[in-house]
Amino acid sequence: xxxxxxxxxxxxxxxxxxxVVRPYAVTGGRARPVTGTFDLxxxxxxxxxxVSPEIGLGPEHLAIVGLCQRMQSVAEIAAHLDLxxxxxxxxxxxxxxxxxxxxxxxxxxxxxxDNSIFEAVINGLRAL
Amino acid sequence: MxxxxxxxxxxxxxxxxxxxxxxxxxxxxxxxxxxGAVSETRPLRTEEVLTESxxxxxxxxxxxxxxxxxxxxxxxxxxxxxxxxxxxxGTPGQDRFWFVWDELALGAIxxxxxxxxxxxxxxxxxxxxxxxxxxxxxxxxxxxxxxxxYRLDEVQAALNLDPEVPVLLCDARQRESAKxxxxxxxxxxxxxxxxxxxxx
Ligand SMILES: Nc1nc2c(ncn2[C@@H]2O[C@H](COP(=O)(O)OP(=O)(O)OP(=O)(O)O)[C@@H](O)[C@H]2O)c(=O)[nH]1
Ligand SMILES: [Mg+2]
Numbered sequence: 001x002x003x004x005x006x007x008x009x010x011x012x013x014x015x016x017x018x019x020v021v022r023p024y025a026v027t028g029g030r031a032r033p034v035t036g037t038f039d040l041x042x043x044x045x046x047x048x049x050x051v052s053p054e055i056g057l058g059p060e061h062l063a064i065v066g067l068c069q070r071m072q073s074v075a076e077i078a079a080h081l082d083l084x085x086x087x088x089x090x091x092x093x094x095x096x097x098x099x100x101x102x103x104x105x106x107x108x109x110x111x112x113x114d115n116s117i118f119e120a121v122i123n124g125l126r127a128l
Numbered sequence: 129m130x131x132x133x134x135x136x137x138x139x140x141x142x143x144x145x146x147x148x149x150x151x152x153x154x155x156x157x158x159x160x161x162x163x164g165a166v167s168e169t170r171p172l173r174t175e176e177v178l179t180e181s182x183x184x185x186x187x188x189x190x191x192x193x194x195x196x197x198x199x200x201x202x203x204x205x206x207x208x209x210x211x212x213x214x215x216x217x218g219t220p221g222q223d224r225f226w227f228v229w230d231e232l233a234l235g236a237i238x239x240x241x242x243x244x245x246x247x248x249x250x251x252x253x254x255x256x257x258x259x260x261x262x263x264x265x266x267x268x269x270x271x272x273x274x275x276x277x278y279r280l281d282e283v284q285a286a287l288n289l290d291p292e293v294p295v296l297l298c299d300a301r302q303r304e305s306a307k308x309x310x311x312x313x314x315x316x317x318x319x320x321x322x323x324x325x326x327x328x
Contacts, residue, residue, distance in 0.1 A: 040174070040203075040231070041146040041215045071143060073215060075203055079172035084198070086177055104143035106235060113147065113237060117212065118318040121147070121237070124208030125311050128166065128303075 026060050026087055033093025036103065040075040040085065043104040044068045044092065051100055061091055061100075068101055144211045149310060150232055152219040152258070153242030154250025158270040158300035159218035160202045162242065165306040167204025167216060175200050176228055199228050216310075219254070229257060238264040238317040240309055242300065246275050248286055255287060264317035266294040268309045292320075 046068040053062065063081055072080070078088045095101040107113050151159045164171045176199045202218040217232050233239070239258050243251040251267070258265040269283055278286075280295045289295065294312050299305045 039235070040217075041148050041213075043143050043146050043213065045141065045143055047140050073146060073205070073213075075174045075201075075215070075217075076172060076205070078174040079203075084175050084177040102140045102143065104145060107145040107147050115318060115321075117147065118237070118314055118321070120212055121208055121214060121314050122311055122318075124206070124212070124214070125166075125307055125314070128206070128307055 026058065026083065027090040030090050031086065033090045034097050035093050036089075036096050038074050038089040038092055038103070039106050041073045041106045043071050043073055043106075044077060044101050045071040046101050047099060056094065057098075060087075061095060064088070064091055064095060065100055144209075144213050146213045146215060148215040148217055148232075148236050149313065150217050150219055150236050150239040150263075151242065152239055152251075152254040152265075153270075154244065154247060154254075155221065157242040157244050157247075157250065159242055162240070162268075162270075162298075162300035162306050162309070163202055163204040163216045163218050165301055165303045166310065167206060169204065171202040171204050171218070173200055173202050178225075178227065199225050201228070201232070226257075233258075233261055233263055236263060238266075238313045240313055241265055241267045242298075243267050243269050243283070243287070244272060244275065245269060245278050245283065246272070248283070251287070255289070259290075264313070264320045266296065266309070266313050266316055268296055268298040268300075270300050271297055292316075 044064075046065045048065070049069065051057070051062060051065050060081065060083065064077055067077060067080055074085065074088060074092065077083075077092075078085045081088070083091075092101065092103070096103060107117060151162050153159055160171050177196045178199060179196055199220045201220055204216045206214040206216070208214050217236075219232060220228055239254075241251050241254045241258065255265070255267070257263075267283065267287060267289065269278075269280070271277075280297070284291070284293075284295045287295075294316050296309065296312060298309050
C-alpha cells in the first residue's frame with residue numbers, strides 16, 4: 001500500500017519512465033482488459049471468499065480477490081497493490097471474465113446525477 | 129452497467145454506487161491536505177502510466193517509442209451511506225496532464241479549486257478548465273499564515289469569476305472547514321443542475 005510520503009522502494013522505478021518492468025510482466029504484456037472499461041471509481045467486490053491458483057491467474061489476480069473481500073474502487077486496488085491503474089484494469093478484466101469479481105460502474109458517467117443523490121451527499125457530509 | 133447482472137455468480141451482492149469530487153489548484157496549495165482532512169483514511173496515491181503520445185510529446189529519436197510518464201493522483205474516500213460512496217481526487221499538475229484531467233472530470237459532480245492569495249494566478253488554469261468543461265466548481269481560498277487577507281469580493285473580481293461561482297475561505301487542515309467547502313460545492317452543483325434543466 002502506498003501512502004503519501006512513503007516511497008515504494010521495493011519497485012524498480014525510473015523517475016521519468018515510472019515502474020519499468022513489473023506492470024508489463026504482471027499482465028503478460030497486455031495493455032487492455034479482455035472485457036470492461038473500469039473507471040477509477042468503479043466498485044469491485046469478490047464473488048468468492050477464496051480462489052485457488054489456476055492457469056491464467058497470477059499472484060496479483062489472487063491479491064485482488066483477497067483485497068476485494070471488502071468492496072474497493074479500482075483506484076484503491078491500484079493504491080493498495082502498488083500497481084499502475086492500467087495494469088489493474090487488465091487484471092480485473094481477467095477476473096470479470098471468470099466471474100470472480102462483480103463490478104458496479106459509477107454514477108454519472110452518463111448524465112448528471114439526480115437531486116436525491118445530491119441531497120444524500122449533503123446530508124452525509126453534514127453528519128460526518 | 130452492472131456486469132454479471134443477468135447471470136449473478138453466487139456470492140454477488142448489491143454494491144453501492146460511487147461518485148466523485150475533484151480538488152484542483154496550483155502546486156502546494158493544499159489539495160492533498162484537504163482530501164486527507166475529510167476522508168476516512170489517510171490519502172492514498174494511485175498512478176497512471178501514460179505513453180508519451182498520451183501527453184503529447186513526440187519522441188523523434190524513434191529508439192524508445194514506448195517511453196512512459198507516470199502521473200500520480202491522491203484520493204480519499206467518504207462512505208456516505210450503504211448505497212453511496214464519495215471519492216475525492218486531488219488533480220495532478222495543471223499544465224501537462226489534461227488527458228488525466230479529462231478522465232477524472234468525466235462524471236464528477238463538481239470541483240473545488242483551491243487558491244492561495246499570495247499566488248492567485250496559479251489557479252487560473254484550473255478555473256479555465258472547469259469553466260470550459262461546464263463542471264460546477266467553487267473557489268476556496270486556503271488561508272496560509274502570513275498571507276494578506278483579501279475580501280472575498282476582491283478575490284472574485286481578481287479571478288474574473290461569474291458572480292454565481294461561490295468563493296469562500298477555508299483552512300484545508302480543518303475537517304469542519306473542508307466539510308463546509310464540500311457541502312457548499314454540492315449545493316452549488318444542485319442549483320446549477322436545476323437552473324440548466326429549467327433553461328432547456
Ligand atoms: N498554514 C496552512 N498550511 C497549509 C494549509 N493547507 C495545507 N498547508 C500546508 O501546505 C503544504 C502543502 O500542502 P499539500 O496538501 O501537500 O498541497 P498539494 O496541493 O497537495 O501539493 P502538490 O500535490 O504538491 O501540488 C503542506 O505542508 C501543508 O501542511 C492551510 O490551510 N494552512
Ligand atoms: Mg498533493
